[in-house]
Amino acid sequence: MGTAGERGRFVVFEGGESVGKSTQAAWLATRQGAELTFEPGGTRLGQELRRLLLDGAGARLDILSEALLMAADRAQHVAETIRPALEAGRDLVCDRYIGSSLAYQGYGRGLDVPTVRLLSEVATGGLWPDLIVLLDMDPQRARVRGTGGSDRFEAMGMDFHRRVRAGYLELASADPARWTVVDADRSAAEVRDDIAALVAERLGWA
Numbered sequence: 001m002g003t004a005g006e007r008g009r010f011v012v013f014e015g016g017e018s019v020g021k022s023t024q025a026a027w028l029a030t031r032q033g034a035e036l037t038f039e040p041g042g043t044r045l046g047q048e049l050r051r052l053l054l055d056g057a058g059a060r061l062d063i064l065s066e067a068l069l070m071a072a073d074r075a076q077h078v079a080e081t082i083r084p085a086l087e088a089g090r091d092l093v094c095d096r097y098i099g100s101s102l103a104y105q106g107y108g109r110g111l112d113v114p115t116v117r118l119l120s121e122v123a124t125g126g127l128w129p130d131l132i133v134l135l136d137m138d139p140q141r142a143r144v145r146g147t148g149g150s151d152r153f154e155a156m157g158m159d160f161h162r163r164v165r166a167g168y169l170e171l172a173s174a175d176p177a178r179w180t181v182v183d184a185d186r187s188a189a190e191v192r193d194d195i196a197a198l199v200a201e202r203l204g205w206a
Contacts, residue, residue, distance in 0.1 A: 008034075008086040009203055010127075014099040015135035016164050017154045018146030019184040020191060024135065025095040027192055032205055034091035035081075039100065040073040043080045049073040054151040067105040067116055074098070075123035083127060098124065099132055099171060099179075104153065107167025108160050131202050133195060134172050135184035139165055142184075 011028065013021040022038070029036035041050030049069050053061070061069070074097070085092045098120040106113035139161035146154065172179035180202070182194050199205040 006089050008089050008091045010086055010092050010129045011131045012094045012097040012129040013133050016139050016161055018142040019135040019137045021095050021135055025093050029093040034093045035085050036093050037081050038095035042077045045076045046073045063109045067111055070101050071119040071123040078124045078127055103164045103167040108164040132179045134168055134181045136181050137184040
């Protein structure tokens with residue numbers, strides 16, 4: 001937990017479908033007494049945008065429109081939830097953030113990655129996490145243990161998910177000071193142990 005007058009720490013979990021992001025983000029937030037939030041849909045407006053983006057109607061969305069809706073969700077999320085928490089000195093753990101747009105709309109869907117980055121930079125006012133934990137797993141393995149495609153991104157073909165994974169790994173390789181990669185193809189307890197060691201080393205979280 002951050003202290004009064006001190007900016008809170010901001011940790012984001014990224015990764016493909018069914019790799020355990022939500023489980024590990026919730027565990028870390030509880031362990032650290034941090035706020036927990038998620039994208040898309042972390043605000044009231046975001047819930048409506050999430051419905052448009054993830055249900056069947058989203059199949060009719062132009063790819064650029066999809067990226068713009070993701071940026072709109074993120075702008076509201078930062079303004080309403082993330083920035084106020086951090087400025088009040090509260091630590092915050094988020095399930096997905098800018099990296100998801102870069103990986104999914106950029107590498108996965110084929111939009112120009114610098115353009116997608118610019119959209120998120122504008123939407124967030126340049127607010128980046130202190131630490132991004134990439135839970136990495138072969139997408140075919142993740143699909144076997146997943147729920148079988150409950151939204152339109154989960155239901156996309158394996159080629160799409162391989163591009164997303166490759167994009168994530170490229171992003172992590174390009175910015176090792178902010179990103180770290182954790183092997184998610186293990187038990188939840190083993191992954192938790194690695195995350196605990198990681199946040200202790202990077203953020204001083206005991």
